[in-house]
Amino acid sequence: xxxxxxxxxxxxxxxxxxxxxxxxxxxxxxxxxxxxxxxxxxxxxxxxxxxxxxxxxxxxxxxxxxxxxxxxxxxxxxxxxxxxxxxxxxxxxxxxxxxxxxxxxxxxxxx
Amino acid sequence: xxxxxxxxxxxxxxxxxxxxxxxxxxxxxxxxxxxxxxxxxxxxxxxxxxxxxxxxxxxxxxxxxxxxxxxxxxxxxxxxxxxxxxxxxxxxxxxxxxxxxxxxxxxxxxxxxxxxxxxxxxxxxxxxxxxxxxxxxxxxxxxxxxxxxxxxxxxxxxxxxxxxxxxxxxxxxxxxxxxxxxxxxxxxxxxxxxxxxxxxxxxxxxxxxxxxxxxxxxxxxxxxxxxxxxxxx
Numbered sequence: 032x033x034x035x036x037x038x039x040x041x042x043x044x045x046x047x048x049x050x051x052x053x054x055x056x057x058x059x060x061x062x063x064x065x066x067x068x069x070x071x072x073x074x075x076x077x078x079x080x081x082x083x084x085x086x087x088x089x090x091x092x093x094x095x096x097x098x099x100x101x102x103x104x105x106x107x108x109x110x111x112x113x114x115x116x117x118x119x120x121x122x123x124x125x126x127x128x129x130x131x132x133x134x135x136x137x138x139x140x141x142x
Numbered sequence: 143x144x145x146x147x148x149x150x151x152x153x154x155x156x157x158x159x160x161x162x163x164x165x166x167x168x169x170x171x172x173x174x175x176x177x178x179x180x181x182x183x184x185x186x187x188x189x190x191x192x193x194x195x196x197x198x199x200x201x202x203x204x205x206x207x208x209x210x211x212x213x214x215x216x217x218x219x220x221x222x223x224x225x226x227x228x229x230x231x232x233x234x235x236x237x238x239x240x241x242x243x244x245x246x247x248x249x250x251x252x253x254x255x256x257x258x259x260x261x262x263x264x265x266x267x268x269x270x271x272x273x274x275x276x277x278x279x280x281x282x283x284x285x286x287x288x289x290x291x292x293x294x295x296x297x298x299x300x301x302x303x304x305x306x307x308x309x310x311x312x313x314x315x316x317x318x319x320x321x322x323x324x325x326x327x328x329x330x331x332x333x334x335x336x337x338x339x340x341x342x343x344x345x346x347x348x349x350x351x352x353x354x355x356x357x358x359x360x361x362x363x364x365x366x367x368x369x370x371x372x373x374x375x
Contacts, residue, residue: 045371050363057356066353069292070307106375116343119278120265126206127262130233134213 042099045106048087055080079105152270153322157227157236159218181217181239184248192249193358194287197365198256201347207263214259224321226251228258230269235259250294254287260347273323277333278341280315285341286348289314307351312338 044051057063058077067075083105089098154160188195189211199209209215213234220227220238225247227236235255242248261267261279268275284290290310295302302309312334319330345351347365352358364371 043370043374045374046364046367050367054360057360062354062356066292066357069303070305070351070353072305103375106371110375113345113349116340118265118344119337119340120261120267120275122265123263126264127233130207130263131213132233134232134234 044087044090044099044102046083046087048084048091051080051084051087055084151324153227156221156224156321157218157229158221160229160236177219177239178217181237181242181248184242184245185211185215185217185237185252187245188249188252192253193355193362194253194352195249195256197347197358197362198253198260200362200365202256202260202263205260205263207259209256209259226255227322228255228262230262230267233259233262250288254283254289257283257286264346273319273325273330273333274337276323277315277319277330278337278344280318281311281334281338281341282344284311284314284318285351286345288352291353308342311342 046054055077058075058080064075067073083102086095086098086102086105089095090102189199190196202209215235215237217237217239219240220236223241225238225241228234229236235252235258237248237251237255242251258279261282262269267279269279285307288294290307292303292306295306295310300306300310315334316327316330319325319334320327323330348358348361349364350357350361352361
């Protein structure tokens with residue numbers, strides 16, 4: 032599938048604009064600011080959510096390509112932030128083979 | 143291998159019903175008015191209403207580990223004050239029916255154990271031999287399940303504010319390891335320290351540390367939206 036051709040015709044913001052707004056409001060709420068301080072010792076920075084909302088709206092209203100690119104950059108950055116750690120274990124390619132096997136009903140565990 | 147030694151080494155002695163095999167016979171009276179019934183009702187409610195649990199259940203399904211309540215959960219009597227456990231050998235989550243009496247506690251235990259199950263499903267976790275793996279999953283479970291929320295810590299009379307969450311996560315991970323493995327406190331502390339930065343920052347499948355039910359709802363919303371999200375990055 033030629034992804035690049037289809038994306039320019041059918042691109043939508045990764046989240047709905049309402050979602051960006053609700054994330055912004057949640058970020059700025061007293062409860063969240065408290066939790067953030069409790070977990071990280073700092074105040075949360077919420078401006079990015081507001082920028083994302085504004086870029087999202089700009090795209091929805093005017094198909095502003097600058098806004099689209101800014102939004103994509105912001106979200107890619109968020110994804111990268113979530114990957115900033117060296118995993119302790121190796122990921123599986125398949126689920127564990129015994130996940131769905133029935134339980135052993137009789138007798139004590141062996142091996 | 144000497145089975146009783148294995149049981150002690152891996153913490154199975156906390157879950158005495160596990161080594162007797164699964165006994166399912168009970169009268170109707172026993173069925174309705176027991177801790178077992180209450181446990182199963184609370185479990186059902188947790189799976190249906192907790193956004194933490196719903197997200198984990200979806201994520202596990204996507205990873206090929208569909209959860210069937212009757213197969214993957216067991217309500218049992220346990221020793222001491224332990225609330226639950228994940229048995230990798232049988233791919234089952236144990237809920238301690240004699241120690242979980244409130245729905246909010248059930249929600250939290252289910253979330254905590256589902257995080258272990260999720261880790262088991264998506265990664266080669268060597269639960270029995272690699273203490274770093276064990277520590278990592280415990281750090282993640284304490285971090286992401288709400289175990290270390292301000293209110294829960296307050297209820298334990300652990301008062302702290304700035305970055306207390308992290309202190310709590312370290313402490314609970316340490317306790318969990320010491321409860322099921324025979325190593326010294328110093329050794330366990332070193333292992334937790336070693337893997338803390340990596341595992342504290344692994345928020346999968348939530349995408350964030352859900353500090354409240356609202357955060358968990360947002361995380362669930364994001365998870366349900368993930369196809370659109372990744373298609374438009």
